[in-house]
Amino acid sequence: MRLDKVSVLCLVAALLNPAASAPAPSSGGLRGSENLLGYDSNNKVPQPPTVIPSDEFELAPGQSQDADLGVPIDLTNVKNPQPIRGGKTGPTDPGPRTYVYDRLNSDMYAPPGTDAGDFTNAKWPFALSHNRHGLAGAGWARQQNTDQLPVATAMAGVNMRLSSNAYRELHWHKAGEWSLMLNGSVRIQAVNENGETFIDDLTLGDVWFFPAGIPHSIQAFDDGCEFLLVFDQSDFSEDETFLVSELFERNPQSVVAKNFKTSVQDFKNLPDGQLWIFPGTPAPKNISAQNVTGPAGAISQAGSYSYHFSEQQPYEVDGGSIKILDPATFPIAKGFSVALITIKPGAMREMHWHTSSDEWSYFLAGSARLTVYQAPASSRTFDFSAGDVGYVPFPNAHYIENTGSNDVVLLEVLQADAFSDISVGQWLGLTSGQIVKDHLNVPEGFISKLSKVKQYIVQGSTNLTDVQ
């Protein structure tokens, strides 16, 4: 950071001390003279140097390699990072900049030579979302919808924290809500339109789904919790849900009393304003103590609002593992088809696309990148780290490559009846070798290595700049 500060100071000094040959600013007015209008044949401007001496910056491994190889470059620890790809001399970046963003987005700052054309932004870090705090330190939530990421037209996301014993208040909304527990444990409960009830306890790695309009609440246990919510409406706003506190506050008190066949006196101590996220009394450990059922009984297991996904064994492949959850085993979550994927260092989620849905993704761990290819001739590469949302519109092709030295864990969410993709490898493996050769002019050796089965994840060298 020392160098960063020096550059900023130089810039400020240059702006405040124009070269001696420049006309002295007239003092006293907010505006300059009309004489400053361009252009004048006697115009002489200062020509300050912009060259960054080569000993004032470092290149990361891979930065001098051919730009079309497009290897991942790690700028996190190099001195005074520069947007260089292929070649040792340039271009450099003397100008105003935010080093932290440049370091985090090396493929944006120094794109692979294969990136082309225009493509809208496909990344949103929750760290850039406003974090709304609940009452009395009870938690917080931040969201990503089309206000933050306009390309995300089919889904929106929320990242929520509940402190020890805190509630997300009894509420309902227009969108279906799919959730992955990121940490801690919770009790969830809901009542459906038939008067059937649901209650369950979930821990890190488990999933719930509440259909649109179904009222529910969420309460953390003693150790608090954090979870991810995915909604099937792109303009969903966590600030616009229907709340039990507002429902009572926004109706005439006489009507509320009549509705419950009671006295208005019962409602003298209603909360003032909405609760949203607020401190609660600890839930009894024994779930039976809060399991209320009426004549209609409990929601059947087939219609369960939760899935103990943490207990599902992952499908192991070379380079990582994958767990799929879609309506085949979690029928209530209609339209939500997800994969929880672990990608080992050096490995990559294979090149693929989805046939019917956009993909909303969330990075739980590690660092990765993906390139979106969009017809006819555009592509752009985006870098991700834990806490980021990614979005790939249907049916754009993409891969997800682990660019770090730890496992990448990511959630892919589709709006589809089943989780599915077209694997580029399998597609070509199941196409006549002659046809593939005629198109791509590849050698026989390539054809014979093609796989007829989906790889999901492919392992490569952990030395990302070691390209054969």
Ligand SMILES: *[C@@H]1O[C@H](CO)[C@@H](O)[C@H](O)[C@H]1NC(C)=O
């Ligand atoms: C859960 O939170 C604890 C406390 O911050 C942390 O140590 C742990 O790593 C978290 N677990 C996961 C899976 O992030």
Ligand SMILES: *[C@@H]1O[C@H](CO)[C@@H](O)[C@H](O)[C@H]1NC(C)=O
């Ligand atoms: C939980 O409460 C129910 C109903 O009161 C009781 O039947 C059950 O034995 C309790 N379970 C435990 C583990 O204490």
Ligand SMILES: *[C@@H]1O[C@H](CO)[C@@H](O)[C@H](O)[C@H]1NC(C)=O
């Ligand atoms: C709640 O009670 C109902 C009816 O007795 C029962 O079917 C259901 O399994 C109970 N749920 C839990 C989580 O104990």
Ligand SMILES: *[C@@H]1O[C@H](CO)[C@@H](O)[C@H](O)[C@H]1NC(C)=O
């Ligand atoms: C990675 O591979 C490159 C190219 O083969 C090589 O120059 C470099 O030393 C390797 N790095 C490590 C850490 O092995």
